[in-house]
Amino acid sequence: MSLTVVRTVHELRERVGAWRRAGATVAVVPTMGALHDGHLSLVRTALARADRVIVTLFVNPKQFNNAADLAAYPRTEKDDAAKLALLGADILFAPDGDEMYAPGFSTTVSVSNVSEGLCGGHRPGHFDGVATVVTKLLLQSGADFACFGEKDFQQLQVVRRLVRDLDIPVEIVGCPTVREADGLALSSRNVRLCEEQRKIAPGLAAILFETAERLAEGADADAALAASRLALTEAGFDMVEYLELRDEATLMPVVRPAKPARLLAAVWLGDVRLIDNVGVAALTAGRSA
Numbered sequence: 001m002s003l004t005v006v007r008t009v010h011e012l013r014e015r016v017g018a019w020r021r022a023g024a025t026v027a028v029v030p031t032m033g034a035l036h037d038g039h040l041s042l043v044r045t046a047l048a049r050a051d052r053v054i055v056t057l058f059v060n061p062k063q064f065n066n067a068a069d070l071a072a073y074p075r076t077e078k079d080d081a082a083k084l085a086l087l088g089a090d091i092l093f094a095p096d097g098d099e100m101y102a103p104g105f106s107t108t109v110s111v112s113n114v115s116e117g118l119c120g121g122h123r124p125g126h127f128d129g130v131a132t133v134v135t136k137l138l139l140q141s142g143a144d145f146a147c148f149g150e151k152d153f154q155q156l157q158v159v160r161r162l163v164r165d166l167d168i169p170v171e172i173v174g175c176p177t178v179r180e181a182d183g184l185a186l187s188s189r190n191v192r193l194c195e196e197q198r199k200i201a202p203g204l205a206a207i208l209f210e211t212a213e214r215l216a217e218g219a220d221a222d223a224a225l226a227a228s229r230l231a232l233t234e235a236g237f238d239m240v241e242y243l244e245l246r247d248e249a250t251l252m253p254v255v256r257p258a259k260p261a262r263l264l265a266a267v268w269l270g271d272v273r274l275i276d277n278v279g280v281a282a283l284t285a286g287r288s289a
């Protein structure tokens, strides 16, 4: 089967309806394009889960709180389609702005609690934009499965929450972060790093993994996080936007990881913002804080 590029919700529904009548299951992978191996790992997971796979490509203006970031976002639809055809995805759904948000569009999906703080605290309106477009993509595709990367960990929890709260009949599949050989999490924004910044960038993952290990061994969280902030600055990052330890499921702040936790960070190199996160094993009863 070859890849079909679909531009309208009407055509998407027609095609999915035909698959359904033939008894096929469907997975969707929402993206903003500029596809790299991180995205492709989501597509592979989707192909393994379902008979048919839709990849969506929409650079969603509602989730950008910074006009320059939106303008600089890479757009490479032709290359993206070629990669997806090679992998065996069935549909690339790439609507234009008016198809997604018809004139007069007035609805916002807003998820509280998990979307507060972290990226939500620093990108006002971002998760309202994400929740609104993801809700639309899930309803438009009617998929049984939807794959999201753990690289955007808070986004994954926001999506899990909205699907539960709105009774959308889809299983959310979280997929592990794909990294470069030096540990840097793949991201469409990495191409904007200059040579010097690219050398500094893997320091983020290295420091997160080291800190996670110290926390799992019972190190004092405040002291460990303060040391890591300093280490990030010394490594050459221009700004540490946040570095926090949160409960893995609720994203509430934690001081001692009695349950599985996540260490999440956002840092800046020049005008490029990088995010990453790693799991922190729960302290066992025998370990002291």
Ligand SMILES: Nc1ncnc2c1ncn2[C@@H]1O[C@H](COP(=O)(O)OP(=O)(O)OP(=O)(O)O)[C@@H](O)[C@H]1O
Residues within 6 Å of the ligand: 030, 031, 032, 033, 038, 039, 041, 042, 147, 148, 149, 150, 151, 152, 175, 176, 177, 178, 179, 185, 186, 187, 188, 189, 190
């Ligand atoms: N390195 C990665 N490993 C696994 N999944 C990823 C990775 N990078 C992105 N994804 C996932 O791909 C999906 C689409 O993400 P998106 O198109 O925003 O790509 P991105 O590389 O994260 O771009 P950005 O520069 O916006 O962060 C999301 O579910 C995201 O979590």
Ligand SMILES: CC(C)(CO)[C@@H](O)C(=O)[O-]
Residues within 6 Å of the ligand: 030, 031, 032, 058, 060, 063, 130, 133, 134, 152, 155
């Ligand atoms: C989920 C998403 C495609 C919604 O626009 C976007 O936030 C992304 O690419 O992670």
Ligand code: BAL
Residues within 6 Å of the ligand: 063, 064, 152, 155
């Ligand atoms: N990967 C999350 C999309 C964004 O940064 O807007």
